[in-house]
Amino acid sequence: MTAPAVRAENVVKHFGDVKALDGVSLTFEPGMIYGLLGPNGAGKTTLIRVLTTLLRPDSGSAEVAGVDVLANPTGARRRLGLAGQSAAVDEFLTGYENLEMVGRLYGLGRAEAKRRANDVLERLTLSDASARQVKTYSGGMRRRLDLGASMVGRPDVLFLDEPTTGIDPASRIDIWGLITDLVASGTTILMTTQYLEEVDQLATRIGVIDHGVMIAEGTSDDLKNQIGGAIIELMVRAGNRERVMETLRSSTSQEPTYDPVRDLITLPAPGGTADLFCVVRALDAIDITPLAIDVHKPTLDDAFLALTADQEVPA
Protein backbone atom coordinates (compact mmCIF):
# COMPACT_ATOMS: atom_id res chain seq x y z
CA MET A 1 0.00 0.00 0.00
CA THR A 2 1.45 3.30 -1.01
CA ALA A 3 -1.77 5.25 -0.52
CA PRO A 4 -2.52 6.60 2.93
CA ALA A 5 -4.40 4.12 5.11
CA VAL A 6 -7.07 6.73 5.70
CA ARG A 7 -7.59 10.05 4.04
CA ALA A 8 -10.56 12.17 4.97
CA GLU A 9 -11.00 15.66 3.68
CA ASN A 10 -13.37 18.24 5.06
CA VAL A 11 -15.97 15.69 6.07
CA VAL A 12 -19.22 17.33 7.15
CA LYS A 13 -22.18 15.48 8.66
CA HIS A 14 -25.01 17.29 10.37
CA PHE A 15 -27.96 15.65 12.08
CA GLY A 16 -30.51 18.43 12.04
CA ASP A 17 -28.95 21.12 14.20
CA VAL A 18 -26.23 18.86 15.56
CA LYS A 19 -22.97 19.34 13.73
CA ALA A 20 -21.63 15.85 14.39
CA LEU A 21 -18.77 16.46 11.95
CA ASP A 22 -18.01 20.01 10.96
CA GLY A 23 -15.22 19.70 8.42
CA VAL A 24 -12.90 17.00 9.66
CA SER A 25 -9.71 16.19 7.78
CA LEU A 26 -7.51 13.30 8.72
CA THR A 27 -4.73 11.48 6.94
CA PHE A 28 -2.35 8.82 8.15
CA GLU A 29 0.01 6.27 6.73
CA PRO A 30 -0.34 2.48 6.80
CA GLY A 31 1.26 0.39 9.49
CA MET A 32 0.35 2.43 12.53
CA ILE A 33 -2.23 2.73 15.24
CA TYR A 34 -4.08 6.00 15.06
CA GLY A 35 -5.86 6.96 18.26
CA LEU A 36 -8.92 9.16 18.05
CA LEU A 37 -9.78 10.96 21.27
CA GLY A 38 -12.68 13.17 22.16
CA PRO A 39 -15.32 13.70 24.81
CA ASN A 40 -18.78 12.12 24.52
CA GLY A 41 -20.63 13.36 21.49
CA ALA A 42 -17.47 14.74 19.86
CA GLY A 43 -18.15 12.93 16.59
CA LYS A 44 -15.80 9.94 16.84
CA THR A 45 -18.41 7.31 16.05
CA THR A 46 -19.85 9.43 13.27
CA LEU A 47 -16.42 9.76 11.66
CA ILE A 48 -15.90 6.01 11.89
CA ARG A 49 -19.31 5.37 10.36
CA VAL A 50 -18.46 7.63 7.46
CA LEU A 51 -15.09 5.98 6.92
CA THR A 52 -16.61 2.49 7.05
CA THR A 53 -19.30 3.33 4.45
CA LEU A 54 -22.19 3.14 6.93
CA LEU A 55 -23.02 6.81 6.68
CA ARG A 56 -22.87 9.20 3.76
CA PRO A 57 -21.42 12.56 4.72
CA ASP A 58 -23.17 15.76 3.68
CA SER A 59 -19.98 16.81 1.97
CA GLY A 60 -16.29 16.05 1.90
CA SER A 61 -14.39 13.01 0.71
CA ALA A 62 -12.85 9.95 2.29
CA GLU A 63 -10.58 7.13 1.22
CA VAL A 64 -9.62 3.91 2.94
CA ALA A 65 -6.49 2.18 1.63
CA GLY A 66 -6.68 4.38 -1.44
CA VAL A 67 -10.29 3.48 -2.24
CA ASP A 68 -12.90 6.19 -2.28
CA VAL A 69 -15.57 5.14 0.21
CA LEU A 70 -18.25 7.20 -1.51
CA ALA A 71 -17.55 6.25 -5.11
CA ASN A 72 -16.66 2.63 -4.43
CA PRO A 73 -18.05 1.49 -1.09
CA THR A 74 -17.83 -2.18 -1.99
CA GLY A 75 -14.16 -1.84 -2.82
CA ALA A 76 -13.57 -0.03 0.46
CA ARG A 77 -15.47 -2.73 2.37
CA ARG A 78 -13.12 -5.35 0.97
CA ARG A 79 -10.24 -3.54 2.64
CA LEU A 80 -11.71 -2.53 5.95
CA GLY A 81 -12.93 -4.20 9.10
CA LEU A 82 -15.19 -2.64 11.71
CA ALA A 83 -15.86 -3.32 15.35
CA GLY A 84 -18.49 -0.75 16.22
CA GLN A 85 -19.23 0.85 19.55
CA SER A 86 -21.79 -1.81 20.48
CA ALA A 87 -21.13 -5.47 19.79
CA ALA A 88 -22.82 -6.51 16.56
CA VAL A 89 -22.99 -10.26 16.97
CA ASP A 90 -25.83 -12.66 16.42
CA GLU A 91 -27.27 -13.91 19.69
CA PHE A 92 -28.63 -17.14 18.30
CA LEU A 93 -25.54 -18.25 16.48
CA THR A 94 -22.58 -19.73 18.28
CA GLY A 95 -19.35 -17.77 18.51
CA TYR A 96 -17.87 -19.97 15.82
CA GLU A 97 -20.87 -19.59 13.51
CA ASN A 98 -20.74 -15.83 13.83
CA LEU A 99 -17.13 -15.67 12.71
CA GLU A 100 -17.52 -18.30 10.02
CA MET A 101 -20.46 -16.40 8.57
CA VAL A 102 -18.53 -13.13 8.44
CA GLY A 103 -15.59 -14.95 6.83
CA ARG A 104 -17.89 -16.37 4.16
CA LEU A 105 -19.34 -12.93 3.55
CA TYR A 106 -15.83 -11.60 2.99
CA GLY A 107 -15.77 -14.10 0.14
CA LEU A 108 -13.64 -16.80 1.77
CA GLY A 109 -14.14 -20.44 0.85
CA ARG A 110 -15.68 -22.81 3.37
CA ALA A 111 -12.40 -24.33 4.52
CA GLU A 112 -10.60 -21.01 4.82
CA ALA A 113 -13.51 -19.38 6.67
CA LYS A 114 -13.49 -22.28 9.11
CA ARG A 115 -9.75 -22.11 9.63
CA ARG A 116 -9.76 -18.39 10.26
CA ALA A 117 -12.77 -18.51 12.56
CA ASN A 118 -11.03 -21.07 14.75
CA ASP A 119 -7.80 -19.14 14.56
CA VAL A 120 -9.41 -15.90 15.69
CA LEU A 121 -11.38 -17.63 18.45
CA GLU A 122 -8.12 -19.01 19.76
CA ARG A 123 -6.42 -15.62 19.73
CA LEU A 124 -9.34 -14.09 21.58
CA THR A 125 -9.30 -16.94 24.11
CA LEU A 126 -12.86 -17.77 23.18
CA SER A 127 -12.17 -21.31 21.96
CA ASP A 128 -13.86 -22.85 25.00
CA ALA A 129 -17.05 -20.92 24.32
CA SER A 130 -16.94 -21.25 20.55
CA ALA A 131 -19.74 -23.82 20.36
CA ARG A 132 -22.08 -21.90 22.65
CA GLN A 133 -24.77 -19.53 21.44
CA VAL A 134 -23.73 -15.93 21.91
CA LYS A 135 -26.77 -15.22 24.09
CA THR A 136 -24.93 -17.10 26.84
CA TYR A 137 -21.85 -14.85 26.52
CA SER A 138 -20.92 -12.13 28.98
CA GLY A 139 -20.71 -8.53 27.75
CA GLY A 140 -16.92 -8.69 27.56
CA MET A 141 -17.01 -11.95 25.60
CA ARG A 142 -19.40 -10.40 23.11
CA ARG A 143 -17.12 -7.45 22.58
CA ARG A 144 -14.19 -9.76 22.05
CA LEU A 145 -16.18 -11.79 19.56
CA ASP A 146 -17.21 -8.60 17.78
CA LEU A 147 -13.56 -7.62 17.58
CA GLY A 148 -12.89 -11.06 16.16
CA ALA A 149 -15.56 -10.58 13.52
CA SER A 150 -13.79 -7.44 12.34
CA MET A 151 -10.55 -9.41 11.97
CA VAL A 152 -11.57 -12.56 10.07
CA GLY A 153 -11.45 -10.78 6.74
CA ARG A 154 -7.81 -9.75 7.38
CA PRO A 155 -8.60 -6.16 6.44
CA ASP A 156 -5.91 -3.63 5.56
CA VAL A 157 -7.45 -1.06 7.84
CA LEU A 158 -9.29 -1.95 11.01
CA PHE A 159 -11.67 0.50 12.68
CA LEU A 160 -12.20 -0.12 16.37
CA ASP A 161 -14.71 2.09 18.16
CA GLU A 162 -13.94 1.85 21.87
CA PRO A 163 -12.68 -1.72 21.65
CA THR A 164 -11.98 -2.06 25.37
CA THR A 165 -15.04 -0.38 26.85
CA GLY A 166 -16.73 -2.74 29.25
CA ILE A 167 -13.83 -5.15 29.30
CA ASP A 168 -12.07 -6.21 32.49
CA PRO A 169 -8.47 -5.03 33.03
CA ALA A 170 -6.89 -8.42 32.33
CA SER A 171 -8.78 -8.87 29.06
CA ARG A 172 -7.96 -5.29 28.17
CA ILE A 173 -4.27 -6.11 28.34
CA ASP A 174 -4.99 -9.15 26.14
CA ILE A 175 -6.71 -6.94 23.61
CA TRP A 176 -3.83 -4.50 23.63
CA GLY A 177 -1.56 -7.42 22.83
CA LEU A 178 -3.86 -8.48 20.05
CA ILE A 179 -3.89 -4.98 18.60
CA THR A 180 -0.10 -4.71 18.62
CA ASP A 181 0.16 -8.17 17.03
CA LEU A 182 -2.20 -7.09 14.29
CA VAL A 183 -0.16 -4.00 13.57
CA ALA A 184 3.02 -6.05 13.54
CA SER A 185 1.44 -8.27 10.89
CA GLY A 186 0.69 -5.27 8.68
CA THR A 187 -2.78 -4.12 9.67
CA THR A 188 -3.42 -0.42 10.17
CA ILE A 189 -5.72 0.50 13.00
CA LEU A 190 -7.86 3.48 13.77
CA MET A 191 -9.24 3.24 17.27
CA THR A 192 -11.24 5.45 19.59
CA THR A 193 -11.18 5.13 23.32
CA GLN A 194 -12.15 6.82 26.56
CA TYR A 195 -8.95 5.59 28.19
CA LEU A 196 -6.15 8.02 27.51
CA GLU A 197 -3.51 5.69 28.84
CA GLU A 198 -4.61 3.30 26.11
CA VAL A 199 -3.72 5.63 23.24
CA ASP A 200 -0.67 6.80 25.17
CA GLN A 201 0.55 3.20 25.19
CA LEU A 202 -0.60 2.04 21.78
CA ALA A 203 -1.07 4.85 19.33
CA THR A 204 1.61 6.19 17.02
CA ARG A 205 -0.43 9.26 16.29
CA ILE A 206 -3.32 10.82 18.10
CA GLY A 207 -6.11 13.07 16.91
CA VAL A 208 -8.28 15.00 19.31
CA ILE A 209 -11.78 15.78 18.08
CA ASP A 210 -14.37 17.95 19.79
CA HIS A 211 -17.68 19.35 18.58
CA GLY A 212 -17.05 17.78 15.19
CA VAL A 213 -13.73 19.54 14.68
CA MET A 214 -10.20 18.14 14.83
CA ILE A 215 -8.60 20.37 17.46
CA ALA A 216 -5.16 18.80 17.77
CA GLU A 217 -3.11 16.15 16.08
CA GLY A 218 0.29 14.58 16.55
CA THR A 219 2.20 12.12 18.66
CA SER A 220 1.45 11.73 22.31
CA ASP A 221 4.53 13.87 23.10
CA ASP A 222 3.45 16.56 20.64
CA LEU A 223 0.16 16.89 22.47
CA LYS A 224 1.75 16.97 25.89
CA ASN A 225 4.22 19.62 24.73
CA GLN A 226 1.38 21.75 23.41
CA ILE A 227 0.42 22.64 26.94
CA GLY A 228 3.96 23.57 27.97
CA GLY A 229 6.85 21.89 29.69
CA ALA A 230 5.44 20.92 33.04
CA ILE A 231 2.60 21.33 35.46
CA ILE A 232 2.70 22.44 39.08
CA GLU A 233 -0.06 21.20 41.31
CA LEU A 234 -0.51 22.47 44.84
CA MET A 235 -2.98 22.07 47.62
CA VAL A 236 -3.70 24.83 50.12
CA ARG A 237 -6.25 25.52 52.82
CA ALA A 238 -9.53 26.75 51.33
CA GLY A 239 -9.27 30.05 53.18
CA ASN A 240 -5.94 30.81 51.51
CA ARG A 241 -6.93 29.79 48.03
CA GLU A 242 -7.81 33.22 46.65
CA ARG A 243 -4.66 34.82 47.97
CA VAL A 244 -2.51 32.00 46.63
CA MET A 245 -4.07 32.20 43.18
CA GLU A 246 -3.49 35.95 43.16
CA THR A 247 0.14 35.55 44.16
CA LEU A 248 0.77 32.82 41.59
CA ARG A 249 -0.73 34.97 38.87
CA SER A 250 1.42 37.99 39.66
CA SER A 251 4.66 36.13 40.37
CA THR A 252 4.70 33.71 37.42
CA SER A 253 2.50 35.51 34.86
CA GLN A 254 0.78 32.14 34.26
CA GLU A 255 -2.92 31.53 34.79
CA PRO A 256 -3.59 29.13 37.66
CA THR A 257 -6.77 27.02 37.59
CA TYR A 258 -8.57 25.41 40.49
CA ASP A 259 -9.81 21.85 40.12
CA PRO A 260 -12.52 21.43 42.76
CA VAL A 261 -12.73 17.68 42.23
CA ARG A 262 -9.18 17.02 43.33
CA ASP A 263 -9.02 20.22 45.41
CA LEU A 264 -5.85 21.21 43.56
CA ILE A 265 -4.56 24.42 42.07
CA THR A 266 -2.89 23.72 38.74
CA LEU A 267 -0.35 26.00 37.15
CA PRO A 268 1.45 25.60 33.83
CA ALA A 269 5.21 25.61 34.42
CA PRO A 270 7.09 26.10 31.15
CA GLY A 271 10.30 26.60 33.14
CA GLY A 272 9.94 23.30 34.99
CA THR A 273 11.76 23.14 38.31
CA ALA A 274 12.84 26.79 38.09
CA ASP A 275 9.17 27.76 38.15
CA LEU A 276 8.65 25.55 41.17
CA PHE A 277 11.30 27.51 43.09
CA CYS A 278 9.72 30.75 42.03
CA VAL A 279 6.35 29.58 43.37
CA VAL A 280 7.81 28.38 46.64
CA ARG A 281 9.60 31.73 47.18
CA ALA A 282 6.47 33.73 46.38
CA LEU A 283 4.36 31.69 48.79
CA ASP A 284 7.05 31.97 51.47
CA ALA A 285 6.92 35.76 51.06
CA ILE A 286 3.20 35.80 51.97
CA ASP A 287 3.83 33.25 54.69
CA ILE A 288 1.80 30.39 53.30
CA THR A 289 3.01 26.80 53.31
CA PRO A 290 1.15 24.59 50.83
CA LEU A 291 -0.27 21.32 52.16
CA ALA A 292 1.17 19.58 49.13
CA ILE A 293 3.12 20.67 46.08
CA ASP A 294 4.27 18.74 43.06
CA VAL A 295 5.74 19.36 39.63
CA HIS A 296 5.31 16.82 36.88
CA LYS A 297 5.40 16.50 33.13
CA PRO A 298 1.93 16.84 31.67
CA THR A 299 0.10 13.60 31.09
CA LEU A 300 -2.12 12.98 28.13
CA ASP A 301 -5.01 13.59 30.53
CA ASP A 302 -3.70 17.10 31.18
CA ALA A 303 -3.32 17.72 27.47
CA PHE A 304 -6.75 16.32 26.72
CA LEU A 305 -8.46 18.37 29.41
CA ALA A 306 -6.64 21.54 28.40
CA LEU A 307 -7.44 21.03 24.72
CA THR A 308 -11.09 20.23 25.14
CA ALA A 309 -11.61 22.92 27.80
CA ASP A 310 -10.55 25.58 25.27
CA GLN A 311 -13.32 24.35 23.03
CA GLU A 312 -16.07 24.74 25.60
CA VAL A 313 -19.14 26.26 24.03
CA PRO A 314 -22.26 27.04 26.00
CA ALA A 315 -24.79 24.27 25.42
Added chain:
Amino acid sequence: MTTATLPEAAISGDAHRISLIAGLRDTSVIVRRNMVRNVRLPQLLIFATIQPVLFLLLFNYVFGGSIGLSLGGAYGGKYINYLLPGMLVQTAMFSSMQTAIGLTEDLGNGVIDRFRSLPIARSAVLAGRTSADMVRTLFVVSLLTIVGYIVGFRTADGLPKLAIGLIFCVLFGFALSWVMAFVGLAVKTPEAANSAAFLPLFPLMFASSIFVPVDTLPSWMQGFAENQPVTVLADTMRGYVLGQEFLSTSPRSLTTLSLFSMFWIVVILVIAVPLAVRKYRRTVA
Protein backbone atom coordinates in the same frame (compact mmCIF):
# COMPACT_ATOMS: atom_id res chain seq x y z
CA MET B 1 -32.10 12.12 5.28
CA THR B 2 -29.70 14.82 4.28
CA THR B 3 -28.78 15.55 0.71
CA ALA B 4 -25.52 14.07 -0.48
CA THR B 5 -23.17 15.96 -2.71
CA LEU B 6 -22.22 12.89 -4.70
CA PRO B 7 -24.63 11.83 -7.43
CA GLU B 8 -26.42 8.53 -6.88
CA ALA B 9 -24.76 7.12 -9.97
CA ALA B 10 -21.41 7.29 -8.27
CA ILE B 11 -22.41 4.84 -5.57
CA SER B 12 -24.05 2.32 -7.81
CA GLY B 13 -21.29 2.37 -10.43
CA ASP B 14 -21.36 -0.95 -12.25
CA ALA B 15 -17.62 -1.44 -12.07
CA HIS B 16 -17.85 -2.01 -8.36
CA ARG B 17 -20.82 -4.34 -8.39
CA ILE B 18 -20.71 -7.73 -6.76
CA SER B 19 -20.99 -10.50 -9.35
CA LEU B 20 -24.25 -12.41 -9.53
CA ILE B 21 -22.62 -15.64 -8.36
CA ALA B 22 -21.04 -13.92 -5.38
CA GLY B 23 -24.36 -12.24 -4.64
CA LEU B 24 -26.18 -15.57 -4.63
CA ARG B 25 -23.53 -17.05 -2.40
CA ASP B 26 -23.81 -14.16 0.07
CA THR B 27 -27.57 -14.56 0.02
CA SER B 28 -27.34 -18.28 0.75
CA VAL B 29 -25.01 -17.61 3.69
CA ILE B 30 -27.57 -15.20 5.11
CA VAL B 31 -30.49 -17.54 4.39
CA ARG B 32 -28.71 -20.19 6.40
CA ARG B 33 -28.12 -17.77 9.25
CA ASN B 34 -31.79 -16.82 9.36
CA MET B 35 -32.96 -20.42 9.17
CA VAL B 36 -30.72 -21.35 12.07
CA ARG B 37 -32.34 -18.52 14.01
CA ASN B 38 -35.81 -19.81 13.15
CA VAL B 39 -34.92 -23.25 14.43
CA ARG B 40 -33.14 -22.06 17.57
CA LEU B 41 -35.86 -19.63 18.48
CA PRO B 42 -38.67 -22.17 18.65
CA GLN B 43 -41.20 -19.68 20.00
CA LEU B 44 -41.04 -17.99 16.58
CA LEU B 45 -42.23 -21.13 14.85
CA ILE B 46 -44.59 -22.13 17.61
CA PHE B 47 -46.40 -18.79 17.70
CA ALA B 48 -46.36 -18.61 13.94
CA THR B 49 -48.21 -21.94 13.83
CA ILE B 50 -50.42 -21.77 16.91
CA GLN B 51 -52.12 -18.57 15.86
CA PRO B 52 -53.35 -19.70 12.44
CA VAL B 53 -54.30 -23.11 13.79
CA LEU B 54 -56.34 -21.45 16.50
CA PHE B 55 -57.94 -19.14 13.96
CA LEU B 56 -58.77 -22.03 11.71
CA LEU B 57 -60.40 -24.02 14.50
CA LEU B 58 -62.27 -21.00 15.90
CA PHE B 59 -63.62 -19.88 12.56
CA ASN B 60 -64.52 -23.39 11.61
CA TYR B 61 -66.38 -24.22 14.81
CA VAL B 62 -67.81 -20.76 15.63
CA PHE B 63 -68.89 -19.54 12.21
CA GLY B 64 -68.88 -22.89 10.48
CA GLY B 65 -72.52 -23.51 11.34
CA SER B 66 -74.06 -20.30 10.04
CA ILE B 67 -71.79 -19.67 7.10
CA GLY B 68 -71.81 -23.35 6.25
CA LEU B 69 -75.58 -23.09 5.81
CA SER B 70 -75.26 -20.07 3.53
CA LEU B 71 -72.96 -22.06 1.33
CA GLY B 72 -75.91 -24.33 0.63
CA GLY B 73 -74.88 -27.85 -0.06
CA ALA B 74 -71.64 -26.75 -1.74
CA TYR B 75 -68.23 -28.16 -0.82
CA GLY B 76 -69.75 -31.14 0.89
CA GLY B 77 -71.60 -28.66 3.08
CA LYS B 78 -68.37 -28.15 4.96
CA TYR B 79 -67.27 -24.57 5.69
CA ILE B 80 -63.73 -25.83 6.35
CA ASN B 81 -63.40 -26.60 2.65
CA TYR B 82 -64.20 -23.01 1.80
CA LEU B 83 -62.26 -21.60 4.75
CA LEU B 84 -58.95 -23.44 4.61
CA PRO B 85 -57.69 -22.16 1.23
CA GLY B 86 -58.41 -18.61 2.39
CA MET B 87 -56.79 -19.23 5.74
CA LEU B 88 -53.67 -20.48 3.98
CA VAL B 89 -53.40 -17.19 2.10
CA GLN B 90 -54.05 -15.27 5.30
CA THR B 91 -51.38 -17.24 7.10
CA ALA B 92 -48.85 -16.49 4.39
CA MET B 93 -49.77 -12.81 4.73
CA PHE B 94 -49.23 -12.69 8.44
CA SER B 95 -46.14 -14.81 8.23
CA SER B 96 -44.61 -12.06 6.11
CA MET B 97 -44.85 -9.69 9.08
CA GLN B 98 -42.01 -11.59 10.63
CA THR B 99 -39.74 -10.15 7.96
CA ALA B 100 -40.37 -6.65 9.28
CA ILE B 101 -39.91 -7.67 12.89
CA GLY B 102 -36.78 -9.73 12.25
CA LEU B 103 -35.16 -6.92 10.31
CA THR B 104 -35.82 -4.35 13.01
CA GLU B 105 -34.24 -6.69 15.54
CA ASP B 106 -31.16 -6.96 13.35
CA LEU B 107 -31.10 -3.19 13.03
CA GLY B 108 -31.34 -2.74 16.76
CA ASN B 109 -28.55 -5.07 17.76
CA GLY B 110 -26.13 -3.78 15.14
CA VAL B 111 -26.09 -6.89 12.94
CA ILE B 112 -27.24 -4.81 9.98
CA ASP B 113 -24.32 -2.44 10.54
CA ARG B 114 -21.98 -5.40 10.46
CA PHE B 115 -23.53 -6.63 7.20
CA ARG B 116 -23.38 -3.17 5.70
CA SER B 117 -19.68 -2.92 6.44
CA LEU B 118 -19.01 -6.17 4.55
CA PRO B 119 -18.33 -6.44 0.81
CA ILE B 120 -21.64 -8.08 -0.08
CA ALA B 121 -24.37 -7.31 -2.58
CA ARG B 122 -26.78 -4.64 -1.42
CA SER B 123 -29.73 -6.95 -1.82
CA ALA B 124 -28.16 -10.01 -0.13
CA VAL B 125 -29.29 -9.21 3.40
CA LEU B 126 -32.89 -8.62 2.35
CA ALA B 127 -32.99 -11.52 -0.09
CA GLY B 128 -31.54 -13.76 2.60
CA ARG B 129 -34.16 -12.65 5.06
CA THR B 130 -37.15 -12.91 2.72
CA SER B 131 -36.04 -16.29 1.37
CA ALA B 132 -35.60 -17.75 4.83
CA ASP B 133 -39.01 -16.38 5.78
CA MET B 134 -40.45 -18.03 2.70
CA VAL B 135 -39.20 -21.40 3.89
CA ARG B 136 -40.80 -20.71 7.25
CA THR B 137 -44.07 -19.80 5.55
CA LEU B 138 -43.97 -23.05 3.60
CA PHE B 139 -43.57 -24.95 6.84
CA VAL B 140 -46.45 -23.14 8.52
CA VAL B 141 -48.93 -23.44 5.64
CA SER B 142 -48.09 -27.12 5.24
CA LEU B 143 -48.77 -27.69 8.89
CA LEU B 144 -52.03 -25.77 8.67
CA THR B 145 -53.09 -27.94 5.74
CA ILE B 146 -52.47 -31.03 7.81
CA VAL B 147 -54.54 -29.65 10.68
CA GLY B 148 -57.24 -28.84 8.13
CA TYR B 149 -57.23 -32.45 6.99
CA ILE B 150 -57.62 -33.59 10.56
CA VAL B 151 -60.74 -31.50 11.07
CA GLY B 152 -62.38 -32.60 7.85
CA PHE B 153 -60.93 -30.65 4.94
CA ARG B 154 -60.68 -32.62 1.71
CA THR B 155 -59.06 -31.50 -1.53
CA ALA B 156 -61.16 -32.11 -4.63
CA ASP B 157 -58.53 -32.53 -7.31
CA GLY B 158 -55.67 -34.38 -5.67
CA LEU B 159 -52.39 -33.49 -4.04
CA PRO B 160 -50.46 -32.11 -7.05
CA LYS B 161 -53.04 -29.33 -7.47
CA LEU B 162 -52.99 -28.67 -3.74
CA ALA B 163 -49.21 -28.36 -4.00
CA ILE B 164 -49.50 -25.83 -6.84
CA GLY B 165 -51.94 -23.84 -4.72
CA LEU B 166 -49.53 -23.86 -1.81
CA ILE B 167 -46.73 -22.63 -4.07
CA PHE B 168 -48.87 -19.64 -5.11
CA CYS B 169 -49.60 -18.99 -1.50
CA VAL B 170 -45.94 -19.10 -0.47
CA LEU B 171 -44.85 -16.90 -3.37
CA PHE B 172 -47.49 -14.37 -2.37
CA GLY B 173 -46.05 -14.41 1.15
CA PHE B 174 -42.58 -13.93 -0.32
CA ALA B 175 -43.71 -10.86 -2.28
CA LEU B 176 -45.35 -9.41 0.83
CA SER B 177 -42.12 -10.08 2.75
CA TRP B 178 -40.43 -7.48 0.56
CA VAL B 179 -43.14 -4.98 1.42
CA MET B 180 -42.57 -5.87 5.06
CA ALA B 181 -38.83 -5.46 4.63
CA PHE B 182 -39.49 -1.90 3.56
CA VAL B 183 -41.86 -1.36 6.49
CA GLY B 184 -39.33 -2.74 8.96
CA LEU B 185 -36.52 -0.56 7.65
CA ALA B 186 -38.79 2.46 7.74
CA VAL B 187 -40.04 2.10 11.31
CA LYS B 188 -36.85 0.62 12.79
CA THR B 189 -38.15 -0.84 16.05
CA PRO B 190 -39.80 -4.24 16.56
CA GLU B 191 -42.76 -2.73 18.45
CA ALA B 192 -43.48 -0.21 15.72
CA ALA B 193 -43.01 -2.89 13.07
CA ASN B 194 -45.60 -5.00 14.81
CA SER B 195 -48.27 -2.33 14.52
CA ALA B 196 -47.19 -0.82 11.21
CA ALA B 197 -47.22 -4.20 9.51
CA PHE B 198 -50.91 -4.69 10.30
CA LEU B 199 -51.89 -1.51 8.49
CA PRO B 200 -51.62 -2.77 4.93
CA LEU B 201 -52.73 -6.29 5.86
CA PHE B 202 -55.98 -5.77 7.75
CA PRO B 203 -58.07 -3.99 5.12
CA LEU B 204 -56.80 -6.38 2.47
CA MET B 205 -57.73 -9.32 4.63
CA PHE B 206 -61.26 -8.26 5.55
CA ALA B 207 -62.24 -6.80 2.19
CA SER B 208 -61.53 -10.12 0.57
CA SER B 209 -63.04 -13.53 -0.06
CA ILE B 210 -60.98 -15.13 2.71
CA PHE B 211 -63.85 -15.63 5.14
CA VAL B 212 -66.93 -15.07 3.04
CA PRO B 213 -67.74 -14.91 -0.68
CA VAL B 214 -67.25 -11.43 -2.14
CA ASP B 215 -70.92 -11.06 -3.13
CA THR B 216 -71.86 -11.11 0.56
CA LEU B 217 -69.73 -7.99 1.18
CA PRO B 218 -71.25 -4.46 1.00
CA SER B 219 -71.74 -3.56 -2.63
CA TRP B 220 -69.46 -0.50 -2.58
CA MET B 221 -66.64 -2.75 -1.49
CA GLN B 222 -67.18 -5.46 -4.04
CA GLY B 223 -65.34 -3.85 -6.96
CA PHE B 224 -62.21 -3.50 -4.89
CA ALA B 225 -62.63 -6.80 -3.10
CA GLU B 226 -63.00 -8.79 -6.31
CA ASN B 227 -59.76 -7.61 -7.84
CA GLN B 228 -57.44 -7.05 -4.92
CA PRO B 229 -54.57 -9.53 -4.53
CA VAL B 230 -55.83 -11.33 -1.44
CA THR B 231 -59.14 -12.30 -3.07
CA VAL B 232 -57.39 -13.27 -6.28
CA LEU B 233 -54.92 -15.45 -4.38
CA ALA B 234 -57.61 -16.98 -2.15
CA ASP B 235 -59.77 -17.78 -5.17
CA THR B 236 -56.80 -19.24 -6.99
CA MET B 237 -56.15 -21.48 -4.00
CA ARG B 238 -59.80 -22.53 -4.05
CA GLY B 239 -59.63 -23.19 -7.74
CA TYR B 240 -56.77 -25.58 -7.13
CA VAL B 241 -58.13 -27.35 -4.06
CA LEU B 242 -61.93 -27.18 -4.53
CA GLY B 243 -61.91 -27.65 -8.28
CA GLN B 244 -64.97 -27.41 -10.51
CA GLU B 245 -67.44 -26.91 -7.74
CA PHE B 246 -65.80 -23.60 -6.84
CA LEU B 247 -64.81 -22.57 -10.35
CA SER B 248 -68.35 -22.91 -11.65
CA THR B 249 -69.40 -20.20 -9.16
CA SER B 250 -66.41 -18.01 -9.96
CA PRO B 251 -66.46 -15.43 -12.75
CA ARG B 252 -62.85 -16.39 -13.55
CA SER B 253 -61.38 -19.59 -14.93
CA LEU B 254 -58.47 -21.31 -13.19
CA THR B 255 -56.11 -20.06 -15.89
CA THR B 256 -57.30 -16.48 -15.46
CA LEU B 257 -57.01 -16.77 -11.71
CA SER B 258 -53.49 -18.20 -11.93
CA LEU B 259 -52.35 -15.47 -14.31
CA PHE B 260 -54.02 -12.80 -12.23
CA SER B 261 -52.24 -14.14 -9.12
CA MET B 262 -48.91 -14.15 -10.89
CA PHE B 263 -49.61 -10.64 -12.07
CA TRP B 264 -50.16 -9.45 -8.51
CA ILE B 265 -47.10 -11.28 -7.18
CA VAL B 266 -44.92 -9.77 -9.89
CA VAL B 267 -46.37 -6.29 -9.44
CA ILE B 268 -45.75 -6.38 -5.69
CA LEU B 269 -42.19 -7.60 -6.20
CA VAL B 270 -41.42 -5.07 -8.91
CA ILE B 271 -42.51 -2.26 -6.64
CA ALA B 272 -41.34 -3.52 -3.26
CA VAL B 273 -37.91 -4.97 -4.08
CA PRO B 274 -36.30 -1.77 -5.38
CA LEU B 275 -37.96 0.29 -2.65
CA ALA B 276 -36.74 -2.03 0.08
CA VAL B 277 -33.21 -2.27 -1.32
CA ARG B 278 -33.03 1.49 -1.64
CA LYS B 279 -34.26 1.92 1.90
CA TYR B 280 -31.76 -0.65 3.12
CA ARG B 281 -28.90 1.19 1.50
CA ARG B 282 -29.87 4.43 3.16
CA THR B 283 -31.04 3.26 6.52
CA VAL B 284 -29.07 4.58 9.43
CA ALA B 285 -29.51 2.39 12.46
